[in-house]
């Protein structure tokens with residue numbers, strides 16, 4: 009509650025979650041007529057379920073850390089599965105989805121990676137007890153120890169990333185172009201240089217590595233170039249400008265770098281390296 013009951017440090021209660029709905033393309037199997045009829049929702053259910061906001065209490069976290077209330081899967085199952093269909097929960101936890109499925113007349117399959125939850129699932133679903141129709145849940149334990157990479161290679165939809173998006177600099181760390189301040193004047197974003205890797209590559213205070221556009225390391229005057237960078241950049245604030253091409257083949261950001269007093273470092277280095 010933070011500073012309750014006084015301002016200014018009260019803590020906002022995030023007491024809602026989003027439910028994301030995804031639909032599979034294609035033609036689903038047709039339900040039996042009688043199953044379709046048994047799946048009809050009342051008008052009240054329909055209006056409640058298909059409204060944009062749901063309001064019900066959470067559930068006491070007893071025996072599992074992240075259980076949802078039965079009402080949550082029960083509603084979704086009634087909205088999207090016919091009576092007699094089979095519902096899959098890939099993250100079964102304590103088994104709430106299966107419980108809800110059973111209580112609204114649907115079958116279910118669940119995966120749970122953590123064996124420790126078996127007693128909790130057992131308790132919630134009373135798995136070893138046959139129901140009135142003689143049906144019973146079963147646990148199947150997967151002991152296959154396969155090579156994950158080999159299995160991934162067999163998949164038909166492997167994600168390839170020719171642009172190496174995951175290696176690109178976090179766009180929140182670095183913004184391209186300049187910001188406009190309230191007086192409509194251009195304002196630069198300032199950084200400092202944490203490390204001079206060589207005369208072409210610098211590490212900034214936000215840990216991104218930048219490559220200086222137009223600068224080529226040459227053995228003969230390399231020391232002079234590095235000395236120049238040390239003298240100029242030590243303890244200084246710098247700002248960056250970018251070209252159309254933003255990254256080199258190693259995903260280093262391609263930059264022009266300037267001191268706060270507008271000294272253009274790349275240009276001076278080019279002169280030294282000639």
Ligand SMILES: C[S@@+](CC[C@H](N)C(=O)[O-])C[C@H]1O[C@@H](n2cnc3c(N)ncnc32)[C@H](O)[C@@H]1O
Pocket residue numbers: 072074075076077098099100101102103104105119120121122125
């Ligand atoms: C948020 S809990 C689900 C809780 C569940 N809705 C309930 O009400 O009990 C997510 C569960 O997914 C399981 N899990 C995580 N990764 C998994 C995986 N790769 N395969 C199967 N289960 C996994 C976790 O062990 C955890 O029990």
